[in-house]
Amino acid sequence: MISFYDIFMFPLERMGIKKARKKIIHLAHGNVLEIGAGSGVNLKYYDFSKIEKMTFIDSxxxxxxxEKIKKKNxxxxxxxxxxxxxxxxxxDQTFDTIVFSLVFCSVNDVMKGLSEVKRVLKPEGQVLFIEHVLPHKKGFRKLVQKVAPVWFKFSKSCHLDRDFETSMISSGFTIDQIYRTGNTIFTSGIARKK
Ligand SMILES: C[S@@+](CC[C@H](N)C(=O)[O-])C[C@H]1O[C@@H](n2cnc3c(N)ncnc32)[C@H](O)[C@@H]1O
Structure with missing residues (x-):
């Protein structure tokens, strides 16, 4: 019950994504929506005792x-x-928690996607996010910027150089807590509507 994606992600998980998942995902509560759930990597990090209803979406x-959901019983x-x-x-205002991880790097129109997230989130709701972004360190940042166009062609959709945190703020969210892991290439945190 493991996909090629899970195997491909193994080294990246160890680099910092797993740490972010452990810190963030268990905070989901109430009526929960996960966007871009993919192979269901986050399933094992949820605390289902705090969740009333769980909806996974993906294109x-x-x-x-x-299979993973079935096994969770x-x-x-x-x-x-x-x-x-x-x-x-x-x-509008359906969900208490909206979760996404490693999704907005490949969404066509980031601002449209975030405005939809904002629309369906309850006024006091929370967004739990994990994304990859440009790292802080100059040398590493330059390397990622160089690789970005090649990686975009290879992956067919993934932008390594998006400024996700700025997009969240411009879309009308306040980021309450933010953590950088993996040499600062992964950003994760909790956001709310302004
Ligand atoms: C890199 S995978 C991440 C999977 C998983 N969330 C994780 O943390 O490993 C990105 C996922 O987002 C989905 N996705 C990308 N653009 C989407 C969109 N516009 N609407 C819904 N899902 C989308 C893809 O189909 C894919 O399953």
């Missing part, structure tokens, strides 16, 4: 997520829906 799920409603983050089919 292109990895099959393995269905959730006692709460838990569903997977194919959906685009830029056009969320949910009512």
């Amino acid at each position: 292109d799920f990895f099959e393995v997520i269905h 959730c006692t709460i409603p838990c569903e997977t829906i194919e959906m685009d983050i830029e056009d969320l089919k949910f009512e």
Whole structure:
């Protein structure tokens, strides 16, 4: 019950993503939406005792997520829906927690996606995020900037050089807590509506 994606991600998980997942994902509570859930990597980090309902969306799920959910034997409603983050089919102010990890690097229109996140989040709701961004250290930053166009062509969608934190703030979120891991290439934290 492991996908090629999970194997590919193994070294990156060890580099700092796993640490971020452990710190952030267990804070999800109430009615929870995870966007871009992929192969369901975050499943093992949720504290399901705090969750009333769990909805996973992705524009292109990895099959393995269905097996992982089944194995969890959730006692709460838990569903997977194919959906685009830029056009969320949910009512305004539906979710207490919205989770995404490593998603906005490949979303077409980041501002549109974030405005949808803001729309479906309850006024007192929280966003738990993990993304990769440009690192702080000059040398490492330059290297990532150089590799970015090649990686974009190879991956067909992933931007290594997006300024996710600024996009969150411009979209009307306040970032309450922020952590950088993996030599500062991974940003994670908790955000709320301004
Ligand atoms: C790099 S994977 C990350 C998977 C997982 N969240 C993780 O932490 O490893 C990005 C996921 O986001 C999904 N995705 C990208 N753009 C999307 C969009 N516009 N709407 C919904 N899902 C999207 C992809 O299909 C993919 O499963």
